[in-house]
Structure formats: structure tokens, C-alpha cells
Amino acid sequence: MTIDSRSAVSAGVADRGSAAFEGRAVGESWGRVAARSKVRGELQHAADEALRPCLDVVVTRSTRPHAEILGVDAARAKAVDGVVDVVTGADLHALLGDAIFTGPAFADQPCLAVGKVRYVGEPVAAVIARGRAAARAGAEEVAVDYRELDPVHDVDAAVRGAPFVHDELRPSVVFGDLAHLRGIRDTNVNYEYVLRHGDPVEPPPGSVTVSDEFWCPPTHHVPIELPFTAAWRDGDRLEILSTTQTPSYVRQSVADLLGLPLASVRVRTAPLGGSFGAKMYDRLEPLAAALAWTRRTAVRIAVSREEAFLLTTRHGAAVTGSMTADADGNIVAADADVRYDTGAYADVGPRITAKSGMVASGPYRIAQAHVRSRCVYTNKPSAGPFRGFGVPQVTWSHESLVDELARARGEDPAAFRRRNLLREGDVSVVGTPMHSADFVGCLDAVTAALDWESPLERPTGRYRRGRGVAVGIKAVLTPTISNAVLQLNQDGSATLLISTVDMGQGSDTIMAQIAAEPLCLPEGAVRVVAADTDVTPYDTITAGSRSTYHSGNAVRRAAEAMRDKLIEIAAARFGVAATDVKITGDGLVSTQTQQKASIPELLHAHFGARGTTLTTEADFRTTWQPYDKRTGRSPQVTEHWFAGAAAAQLTVDTATGRVHVEHLAIAGDVGRAINPALVEQQLTGAAIMGVGHALFDQLVFDEGQIVNGTLLDYQLPSIHDVPDRITPIVVENPHRTGPYGAKGVGETTIIPLAPAIANAVRDAIGIRFTRLPLTSERILDALAAQEEPS
Amino acid sequence: MTAALHRPRDLGAVLDLLAGTDDPMVFGGGTAVQILLKQGVLAATDLVDIAAVPGLADLVATPGGLRAGTMVTLRRMETDPLVHDRAPLLAQVYGRVANPRVRNTASVGGNIAHGDYRLDPPTALLVLDARVELSSAAGVRHVPIREFFTGFQETAVGRGELVTALDVPTQPRGGAAFSKLSSLAANDWPVASAAVLVTAADDVTREIRIGLGALAPTPVYVAVTVAATGSDDDAVDAALAAVEPLIDPLPDVRGGVGHKRRLGRVAVADAVRAAWTDTPRDIPREPREEASDDHRLPFRRLRRRR
Incomplete structure (x- = not known):
């Protein structure tokens, strides 16, 4: 594999690489924090930490997709040597009441099944034991008596009617806009978002319409680090160490579960070994908290790789879509009916349904658009957030349709997109204007990287070559809140307190850069403290590519406040006006008198002591205007947009059905790259994950049971699946309110990836695939069908 | 437990x-x-x-070929000049197993004793007519590799027995090739693999030896003869006809029976064509001479081609 950086910003960094430190931090490719210790295996993840003695918890899992629990017999389990106790959902429900039903959108998921199980693998009883082996042995001995109920596995069958996964809907009290759903019965559809833009009209003469049915299967995140939670009672407080992207959410959720004040719940994280959305909201924490609190003990839940597959998945999604272009090649209408399979529990599915539904017709100027997006219960493991937050599934539809529309008109797919893409200031079909979202720039960058205009060498034998392109749009989660506390230490180092969780995306590196910039601090001077709700302030979540913009803005504000404080102190010392004091890499300097003081000198003199700290804090909040219930539109539905594009050149082996990606170009408009190297790594990492989704990555179910839920069978891209050449391109159109113009980047290139590959396969062999992934079996079956005389 | x-x-x-x-x-x-x-x-x-037992990791030349102790790693089989010299097909196939981390740890004896129908090394061991040494408290016996795989995840290893070594004859003169196809991620278990050796049966006939992996409940061996004057298409046709009744795939997430059968035919055709093309017009009938160390090619030059 060659990583072939084309970014202007990167070239600039390389040029500046040897220059002396000039007090600049933003735009520099500072080394990734903890990279060395990660490579050496020295970094301490949550499960590596030395804790007080904990009892191990292993759960007994349901073997039925849908059943009433008639009884749980724990006698044999309790007899296992080392087993301390066995706890059921009924036990916890008796102690905690309906508070044991938790979830970010719907309060529908119990940490142990109460009365009913709704998927194969659902926790039914928790075995608490001295040592994991004993807990595991005990969990195998718990006997559960079931009365089977009819299950529903297929999302469209679930939309049509019975059987129902839940008797009635239980929206969380947190969200006012879901209140009208409370108590609704006899449905598996827990949420519906509708977008209506423009009035439907007859297509004008000369129009072309394409339509199809699309399917993206559920997938799993497979972070290297397995989920882990430990919880213990410390007097009247509960302490939790957990692998979570959402420590602030977990604190609130656990406080609600146990009826505790927020100050009595401490949630701590360690650096995550990857997550991609797998470690968010309520995972292992409610069970660990309930057991530790009610049993007055310390517990630890360390799940196996096989169990991790059951904790959360990416939503499978069906899309029925159509698109119409008029005689001039302008897209005049788009229609999408989206069904997200959220599994047995809603998790954040309703939010995904709305946020992804609003972009289901793509980043195009379209006169008339209609979207119906539904979140549907089935008897499968709960689906939740996954890099892209539901958007890759609808992009699979619109970028396949746009491609077919261009081909139906006999037009180049890139040129057709270019004509129709949204530009700066354009108002999208959802009603919100575009800013700092350069779709055309991204499209042009990736097609130029592939030399799109030059003729492609197209062999006619066994191997066929093709090129494809796709673009993607996503809205950032809005409204959200971030806070930052900055302590400048007397020696000129700084300690940054934020609840953003570094899970490999590099936030500890770039937040340090943002903090360093106004203070002219050098690389390595700012330490970011791991999230700890006793110490670090509230942050909505580390997810949805929101941290660079939101936490970044809070950090920038805190750092600028710190700079102002330093200038004030220096002005008093120098006896000049604050406006005459500048901060440089060497410290504070008076432009009037040329007096100088380094930060250590200044603070030592100011406090009269060594080791002192100067503290500032800041917050950053975004607001939105809720979308109109009837039209689904809003003039401010999101704080900003992500824009990305991907282009692929590949060959298809028509004998084996294997796709070989020769060159993959990817681009994202990140506003401004705080750290160009890390931005390119995010663009590249998301793209490689997307190659997996395009070609083989999927969870396979049989009657509700995962059949490939081990790493012997689950398919992930290895180094041999990585394209021969990858060109990541950073596009920069600064956002007017981003920190130094920056926006996030973690999801941008996974969004258009699968359709870019499929469009290239379409180009190579003339076949449109509508179902992911494009396995060799699907490709050979389609080639065989193509050869049959029709 | x-x-x-x-x-x-x-x-x-x-x-x-x-x-x-x-x-x-x-x-x-x-x-x-x-x-x-x-x-x-x-x-x-x-x-x-058995890691601490002396002698089990020895890899030595024998009068007719080589002997690999049961604890010799797959990586050593892939890289050792002795294997490159006497059985280059074997080195090539061991080099295709899993990934370097696995190959540096996994052992030749454990590999075949595992008995999985998808293993790579048996395909080459079958065409080379290797012999498995089995030891037990009762003594030592030898089982031809072609009789070693007795059923789905079953081998000839009896109760109380340990695979102690593999004896591999020197690879006969002729062309050889290995083809391995996965249907999902590139590093996944194969859905079809074929090791092929083309050698002289007599002055006017060639023998095509074929070892199949992943295409039936056990690794499978078959040989077919083709006139030395035949084309590569003739060789492929003969080979496909020979393997056709033996391909009996197990359907799973990697593909159905029809798909695996399809890929099996491709693996066999690719390997036979490459081996046939690689076979010199006149195959020397005399036994292969052992090259002196001076004439051994550095193993890097012999590494598999993509």
C-alpha cells in the first residue's frame, strides 16, 4: 500500500518541518500522543488498571429470540465453587423498579431481561463470582425456562405488523419531542421522520427516472479493545471505570438508575483502544452499577470477543429510492423510504432515523424531495451508533441512484454530480443552508487524483477495470455542549481538563494543539487529562465527529482567556497597557518597552511560589431550530455539515468474482486541518473500514442467531485488502465559527465509500449491485445471470 | 473446567x-x-x-528428501534453504498460511493433526507423497499423508499417538504451482486451494498431481496423466474432469456449494495451467541432484509471486 498525500496542507507541513519553533501549533502535524506506548503495548487501557479486588460478573444469555421467561433456576449455578451470587432481572426490578429500563432515546432496555427476552444473546441472569472462570462456569449452569413467542427477524415484516417486540413504546423522559409516542401499542415502528420539500409534480417531458431497492446489512464495530466496566461502592458514592465514549451520559444514566445525585457517581475512562460507536450510552455500565450498588460490592465485567458482537451493531437498513432528472440534466425529484432495523432495543436508533433521513436524497439541489424514514424493532441484538451514524446506509442508495441517473442520460457520473451538487449558501432540501461544505472541491480532488478525464485502459479478458465516484453529506449532532478547564502550571506546562475521550482518533493530540496555539506553547507542553466526571467538566458525547468543533471551541476559548490573564499580569509587571503586551514562543513581551518575561518567571513572580496554577474555563454550546413536524424542515437543523468524496479504480476478476482496488482517492472538507497528518489518517482509516463494508464485512444472522460472531468468521479488511494506493486529500474551507476554522473528520470518508466501489464495479462489468456487501459469490452470480439469454 | x-x-x-x-x-x-x-x-x-522436548524441532536433509520434526514452525518451512532446495512447492505453500505471526508459532505437526479440511500444507504434502511419523508408547509407525486425513476433522492419529515428524521426498522435476482463493477478506480461510505438480510419468506422458484444500470434508489427492505433447488447455480439461467427482464443498458464510465448486474449478485450472506452463519440454528423468550450498538460490528469490 502506498499512502500518497496530495494535500496542499501536508506539503506545507513538510516544508516547515525543519523550521525552528515559532509558537505555532494549529496546522502542524504534531506527533500523536501515546503513539509510542501504543505500539509497544505499554499504554494502560481500562482493563489493565490495577483496581481494588473485584468480583467477576458473567451473564447467562438468552438462547431464544423472543420468549417469556417462566423461571430462572440458579441452584446449580450457586453450587459452583467460587460463585457468590446469581442475580436476575426480576431481582433488580424488585429493587430498582422501572428505573432499570434505560436508553438514550427510549427507556426500553433492561440490563437484565425482565419477564421477556427479545434477542438471542440478551442477558438473563448475572453470575457474580470470585474469578472469571468461576463466573463463566456458573453462568453455564443457570437454567432458564422459556415460553417461546413468535419472533420477527425481517425489518419489513416488522413494519407490516405482529409479532410485536415491545407491548408499548417507552420514550425516555429526556426528550420532549418523543413524548407523543408514549404508550403507543401494537407497532414495531418506534419512530418516524418525514421530509417534504416542494410539491410533487408530473416529471417534465424528457425526464429520466431511476428507482431501486437497496439493502445494507448490519455490521459490527470490532474495536481492538474489548468493552470493560468495573464499579464499586465507596460509602454512599459509586465509582465506575469504564470503556466509554460518553462518560457524562453514563454518569447521568447511572444516577437516574440508582436515584443518586450526580456528585455521588464518578465515571472514569482510560484511553480507548478503538470504538467507532461501540462503547456509547448504556453498555455494561447499568448492570455493573446496579450490582455494585445493590450488593454493596466491587464488580468487574470483562466481556469476551464473542460477547462483544452481541452488545451493539450497525443498523441494517432497507431503502426504496428513486430519482428524476429533467431534460437539462438537473435533478428535479428524489424519493426515499428508509427502514432502519434497530433490533430489540431502540438505543439511539430514533436519532439516527431522523439525522440520516434528512440527508437521504444526498447533497444535491433538488426541487422536490420526499423522505420517509422509520426506526423498526426486530428480535435481533440492539443496533446503535456506528461511524457514520446511519448515513452510509442512505448514501448507498442515493449515490447508486445518481450514478444510474447519469448513465441513463449517457453522461459522465462525475460531471452529472458536479452540475447538481450543493454550493456554499445553497439551501439543502431540509431547509438549512450550506457553509464550509465543499462537495464540488472534494469531487474534483478525488477525480483529479484518479486522472478521471484520461481514458481508462479496459482489458476485455478475465480481469475488467472500472472507475467509480461518490459523494457524501452528514450533519453534525446539534444541539450539544462542551466544556473545558485549563490549568497553566507555573513552569509553563499546562493541564487540560475535558471529557472528550481519546479512542484513537487523536483528540488528546489536537486538543493540546488548540490549547497551545493562543499561548504559544510547544509540542508536549499540554497534557490532556483522561475523562473523569469528578474532575473533567460535562461534554455531551465523544462521537459524531463533533469533538474538534465543539470541545475544540471550548478549549480555544479557555486558552484565549488564559492568554488574556497572562497579558493582564504581564502588563501590570511591565507597567504598560495590556494592548501593548504580546505573547510569543519565548513568553510575554512589551512591544513598547521590549521588557520580557517567560511564563515561568511571570507566574513565579505573580504567585510568589513555584508549582502554582492559573485556571480558566469556558463552555461552547450549539443551538438548533427543531424541524417542523409536518415537513421535517428547519432553517437551522444542524450547526454544520460534513462533505466528503471517494473515487476508486479497481479490477474485477470475472473468474473468481474478487474485486481488487488499485487506487482509492478520498477527500473531506474539514474546514481547517488542526493536525494534517492525523486528518489524513482519519480519512484513510475510515476509507479502509468502508472498503470492508463494500466487499465483505457483515453480520450474518440465521433465525435471529449471529452465525459469524467470532474473529475466525467475521470479515475485516487485512493489509492484503487495502488498496494498492490510497490518496487522502484534505480540503479546507474554514468554518466561520470553527476553532481556527476546523470541523471534525472521523466519519467523512466512510460515508461515500461503498457506493464509490460499487459504482466502479458497475463501470467495470456493467452490473448494478443494490445489496451490500459485494462478495465474490454475489458478483459471480450476477455475472452468470448477465450471460444468460434474457 | x-x-x-x-x-x-x-x-x-x-x-x-x-x-x-x-x-x-x-x-x-x-x-x-x-x-x-x-x-x-x-x-x-x-x-x-511438547516445546521442551529435545529434537522435535529438527529440520534435516535425508537421502531421499527432508525430515521436519513436529515442532518445526511453518515460518521455518517457508524460509529454510533446505526446503526451498528439495521441495520448493512446499516452501511456497507454507508461506501462504495465515500470517507471519501465526507462521512463526504454528508447528508442522500440529498443523496436520488439527485436521481441518481447509489447511494449506496438506495440499502440497499430498502431491509430494509425504509420510507422517506417529509415535506412541507402543512404538513408531508411518502413515502416508494420502491416508492420513480420514474424515471431517479426523486424522489417522490414534489414541496415545503423537505426530513426531514429516518425511518429505525431494520434489520431482517438473512444474509446480499453488492457488488459493478466499471469497471474502483476503486473509480469510480459503474456500478453495490447489497444489499442483506436473512431472514425467514416462517418456511421452506427464502426470499431473493435484492436492485440494477446502473443497471437501478432508484434503483430497488425485492424479491424472496427459500426453506430454498436450496443450495447457488439455491439461486443465483433464485435471477438471479428474477433480469434478471429488469436489464436495461444505456451505457456510463464505459461500454456498455452487460458489465453492465454481471457485474450486478456478483454483485447479489456475494452478494446473501455471504448473504445466512451468514444466520444461524435456523433463530430466534422472533423480534431481542435490544442489550444493553454493548454487542454492537465496530464498527471497524463490518467494511466491502474487
Whole structure:
């Protein structure tokens, strides 16, 4: 594999690489924090930490997709040597009441099944034991008596009617806009978002319409680090160490579960070994908290790789879509009916349904658009957030349709997109204007990287070559809140307190850069403290590519406040006006008198002591205007947009059905790259994950049971699946309110990836695939069908 | 359920443990056993770690070929000049197993004793007519590799027996090739593999030896003869006709029976065509001479081509 950086910003960094430190931090490719210790295996993840003695918890899992629990017999389990106790959902429900039903959108998921199980693998009883082996042995001995109920596995069958996964809907009290759903019965559809833009009209003469049915299967995140939670009672407080992207959410959720004040719940994280959305909201924490609190003990839940597959998945999604272009090649209408399979529990599915539904017709100027997006219960493991937050599934539809529309008109797919893409200031079909979202720039960058205009060498034998392109749009989660506390230490180092969780995306590196910039601090001077709700302030979540913009803005504000404080102190010392004091890499300097003081000198003199700290804090909040219930539109539905594009050149082996990606170009408009190297790594990492989704990555179910839920069978891209050449391109159109113009980047290139590959396969062999992934079996079956005389 | 771990220091002690414990399992490189242990599906009462037994990791030349002790790693088979010299096809195939981390740990004996129908090395061992040495407290016996794989995940290894070595004859003159196809991720288990050796049957006929992996419940061997004057298409047609009745795939997430059969035909056709094309017009009939060390090609030059 060659990583072939084309970014202007990167070239600039390389040029500046040897220059002396000039007090600049933003735009520099500072080394990734903890990279060395990660490579050496020295970094301490949550499960590596030395804790007080904990009892191990292993759960007994349901073997039925849908059943009433008639009884749980724990006698044999309790007899296992080392087993301390066995706890059921009924036990916890008796102690905690309906508070044991938790979830970010719907309060529908119990940490142990109460009365009913709704998927194969659902926790039914928790075995608490001295040592994991004993807990595991005990969990195998718990006997559960079931009365089977009819299950529903297929999302469209679930939309049509019975059987129902839940008797009635239980929206969380947190969200006012879901209140009208409370108590609704006899449905598996827990949420519906509708977008209506423009009035439907007859297509004008000369129009072309394409339509199809699309399917993206559920997938799993497979972070290297397995989920882990430990919880213990410390007097009247509960302490939790957990692998979570959402420590602030977990604190609130656990406080609600146990009826505790927020100050009595401490949630701590360690650096995550990857997550991609797998470690968010309520995972292992409610069970660990309930057991530790009610049993007055310390517990630890360390799940196996096989169990991790059951904790959360990416939503499978069906899309029925159509698109119409008029005689001039302008897209005049788009229609999408989206069904997200959220599994047995809603998790954040309703939010995904709305946020992804609003972009289901793509980043195009379209006169008339209609979207119906539904979140549907089935008897499968709960689906939740996954890099892209539901958007890759609808992009699979619109970028396949746009491609077919261009081909139906006999037009180049890139040129057709270019004509129709949204530009700066354009108002999208959802009603919100575009800013700092350069779709055309991204499209042009990736097609130029592939030399799109030059003729492609197209062999006619066994191997066929093709090129494809796709673009993607996503809205950032809005409204959200971030806070930052900055302590400048007397020696000129700084300690940054934020609840953003570094899970490999590099936030500890770039937040340090943002903090360093106004203070002219050098690389390595700012330490970011791991999230700890006793110490670090509230942050909505580390997810949805929101941290660079939101936490970044809070950090920038805190750092600028710190700079102002330093200038004030220096002005008093120098006896000049604050406006005459500048901060440089060497410290504070008076432009009037040329007096100088380094930060250590200044603070030592100011406090009269060594080791002192100067503290500032800041917050950053975004607001939105809720979308109109009837039209689904809003003039401010999101704080900003992500824009990305991907282009692929590949060959298809028509004998084996294997796709070989020769060159993959990817681009994202990140506003401004705080750290160009890390931005390119995010663009590249998301793209490689997307190659997996395009070609083989999927969870396979049989009657509700995962059949490939081990790493012997689950398919992930290895180094041999990585394209021969990858060109990541950073596009920069600064956002007017981003920190130094920056926006996030973690999801941008996974969004258009699968359709870019499929469009290239379409180009190579003339076949449109509508179902992911494009396995060799699907490709050979389609080639065989193509050869049959029709 | 926990198994007792034994670390005997000589072969006699190993064989006594295999004979004298309830349900022993040999622990060689551990790449398969570790996974089974982690998944909690290993039923063994006793694990017998043979890493400390002297002599089991010897790789030596023999008058007719080479002998690999059971604990020789796959990586050594891939890289050792002796294997490159006497059985280059074998080196090539060992180099295609899993990834370097696995190959550096997994052992040749454990690999075949695992008995999985998808393993790569048996395909080459079959065409080379290797012999498996099995030791037990009762003595030593030898089983031709072509009789070693007896059923789905079943081998000729009997109760109390340990694979102690593989004897591999020197590769006959002629062309050889290995083809391995996965249907999903590139590093996944294959859905079809074929090792092929083309050699002289007599002055006017060539023998095509074919070892198949992943295409039936066990690795499969078949040979077919083709006139030396035949084209590569003739060779492929003859080979496909020979393997057709033997391909009996197991459907799974990697593909259905029809798909695996399809890819099996491609693997065989690709390997036969490459081996046939690679075969010199006149194959020397005399036994292959052992090259002196001076004339051995550095192994890097012999590494597999993509």
C-alpha cells in the first residue's frame, strides 16, 4: 500500500518541518500522543488498571429470540465453587423498579431481561463470582425456562405488523419531542421522520427516472479493545471505570438508575483502544452499577470477543429510492423510504432515523424531495451508533441512484454530480443552508487524483477495470455542549481538563494543539487529562465527529482567556497597557518597552511560589431550530455539515468474482486541518473500514442467531485488502465559527465509500449491485445471470 | 473446567502422558488450542506442551528428501534453504498460511493433526507423497499423508499417538504451482486451494498431481496423466474432469456449494495451467541432484509471486 498525500496542507507541513519553533501549533502535524506506548503495548487501557479486588460478573444469555421467561433456576449455578451470587432481572426490578429500563432515546432496555427476552444473546441472569472462570462456569449452569413467542427477524415484516417486540413504546423522559409516542401499542415502528420539500409534480417531458431497492446489512464495530466496566461502592458514592465514549451520559444514566445525585457517581475512562460507536450510552455500565450498588460490592465485567458482537451493531437498513432528472440534466425529484432495523432495543436508533433521513436524497439541489424514514424493532441484538451514524446506509442508495441517473442520460457520473451538487449558501432540501461544505472541491480532488478525464485502459479478458465516484453529506449532532478547564502550571506546562475521550482518533493530540496555539506553547507542553466526571467538566458525547468543533471551541476559548490573564499580569509587571503586551514562543513581551518575561518567571513572580496554577474555563454550546413536524424542515437543523468524496479504480476478476482496488482517492472538507497528518489518517482509516463494508464485512444472522460472531468468521479488511494506493486529500474551507476554522473528520470518508466501489464495479462489468456487501459469490452470480439469454 | 498443563522434557514422558491421562491434548504451537481454550470449547483434561522436548524441532536433509520434526514452525518451512532446495512447492505453500505471526508459532505437526479440511500444507504434502511419523508408547509407525486425513476433522492419529515428524521426498522435476482463493477478506480461510505438480510419468506422458484444500470434508489427492505433447488447455480439461467427482464443498458464510465448486474449478485450472506452463519440454528423468550450498538460490528469490 502506498499512502500518497496530495494535500496542499501536508506539503506545507513538510516544508516547515525543519523550521525552528515559532509558537505555532494549529496546522502542524504534531506527533500523536501515546503513539509510542501504543505500539509497544505499554499504554494502560481500562482493563489493565490495577483496581481494588473485584468480583467477576458473567451473564447467562438468552438462547431464544423472543420468549417469556417462566423461571430462572440458579441452584446449580450457586453450587459452583467460587460463585457468590446469581442475580436476575426480576431481582433488580424488585429493587430498582422501572428505573432499570434505560436508553438514550427510549427507556426500553433492561440490563437484565425482565419477564421477556427479545434477542438471542440478551442477558438473563448475572453470575457474580470470585474469578472469571468461576463466573463463566456458573453462568453455564443457570437454567432458564422459556415460553417461546413468535419472533420477527425481517425489518419489513416488522413494519407490516405482529409479532410485536415491545407491548408499548417507552420514550425516555429526556426528550420532549418523543413524548407523543408514549404508550403507543401494537407497532414495531418506534419512530418516524418525514421530509417534504416542494410539491410533487408530473416529471417534465424528457425526464429520466431511476428507482431501486437497496439493502445494507448490519455490521459490527470490532474495536481492538474489548468493552470493560468495573464499579464499586465507596460509602454512599459509586465509582465506575469504564470503556466509554460518553462518560457524562453514563454518569447521568447511572444516577437516574440508582436515584443518586450526580456528585455521588464518578465515571472514569482510560484511553480507548478503538470504538467507532461501540462503547456509547448504556453498555455494561447499568448492570455493573446496579450490582455494585445493590450488593454493596466491587464488580468487574470483562466481556469476551464473542460477547462483544452481541452488545451493539450497525443498523441494517432497507431503502426504496428513486430519482428524476429533467431534460437539462438537473435533478428535479428524489424519493426515499428508509427502514432502519434497530433490533430489540431502540438505543439511539430514533436519532439516527431522523439525522440520516434528512440527508437521504444526498447533497444535491433538488426541487422536490420526499423522505420517509422509520426506526423498526426486530428480535435481533440492539443496533446503535456506528461511524457514520446511519448515513452510509442512505448514501448507498442515493449515490447508486445518481450514478444510474447519469448513465441513463449517457453522461459522465462525475460531471452529472458536479452540475447538481450543493454550493456554499445553497439551501439543502431540509431547509438549512450550506457553509464550509465543499462537495464540488472534494469531487474534483478525488477525480483529479484518479486522472478521471484520461481514458481508462479496459482489458476485455478475465480481469475488467472500472472507475467509480461518490459523494457524501452528514450533519453534525446539534444541539450539544462542551466544556473545558485549563490549568497553566507555573513552569509553563499546562493541564487540560475535558471529557472528550481519546479512542484513537487523536483528540488528546489536537486538543493540546488548540490549547497551545493562543499561548504559544510547544509540542508536549499540554497534557490532556483522561475523562473523569469528578474532575473533567460535562461534554455531551465523544462521537459524531463533533469533538474538534465543539470541545475544540471550548478549549480555544479557555486558552484565549488564559492568554488574556497572562497579558493582564504581564502588563501590570511591565507597567504598560495590556494592548501593548504580546505573547510569543519565548513568553510575554512589551512591544513598547521590549521588557520580557517567560511564563515561568511571570507566574513565579505573580504567585510568589513555584508549582502554582492559573485556571480558566469556558463552555461552547450549539443551538438548533427543531424541524417542523409536518415537513421535517428547519432553517437551522444542524450547526454544520460534513462533505466528503471517494473515487476508486479497481479490477474485477470475472473468474473468481474478487474485486481488487488499485487506487482509492478520498477527500473531506474539514474546514481547517488542526493536525494534517492525523486528518489524513482519519480519512484513510475510515476509507479502509468502508472498503470492508463494500466487499465483505457483515453480520450474518440465521433465525435471529449471529452465525459469524467470532474473529475466525467475521470479515475485516487485512493489509492484503487495502488498496494498492490510497490518496487522502484534505480540503479546507474554514468554518466561520470553527476553532481556527476546523470541523471534525472521523466519519467523512466512510460515508461515500461503498457506493464509490460499487459504482466502479458497475463501470467495470456493467452490473448494478443494490445489496451490500459485494462478495465474490454475489458478483459471480450476477455475472452468470448477465450471460444468460434474457 | 480447567485442564492440567504438563511440560515434559523428553519424548518418553510425553508418550506416557498421552497414554496415561483421561483426555489429553498435545499443545504444540498453540495457535489452534489457544483459541479453543479461550472460547471454552476444549474438552481436554490434560494439555501436554511438547516445546521442551529435545529434537522435535529438527529440520534435516535425508537421502531421499527432508525430515521436519513436529515442532518445526511453518515460518521455518517457508524460509529454510533446505526446503526451498528439495521441495520448493512446499516452501511456497507454507508461506501462504495465515500470517507471519501465526507462521512463526504454528508447528508442522500440529498443523496436520488439527485436521481441518481447509489447511494449506496438506495440499502440497499430498502431491509430494509425504509420510507422517506417529509415535506412541507402543512404538513408531508411518502413515502416508494420502491416508492420513480420514474424515471431517479426523486424522489417522490414534489414541496415545503423537505426530513426531514429516518425511518429505525431494520434489520431482517438473512444474509446480499453488492457488488459493478466499471469497471474502483476503486473509480469510480459503474456500478453495490447489497444489499442483506436473512431472514425467514416462517418456511421452506427464502426470499431473493435484492436492485440494477446502473443497471437501478432508484434503483430497488425485492424479491424472496427459500426453506430454498436450496443450495447457488439455491439461486443465483433464485435471477438471479428474477433480469434478471429488469436489464436495461444505456451505457456510463464505459461500454456498455452487460458489465453492465454481471457485474450486478456478483454483485447479489456475494452478494446473501455471504448473504445466512451468514444466520444461524435456523433463530430466534422472533423480534431481542435490544442489550444493553454493548454487542454492537465496530464498527471497524463490518467494511466491502474487
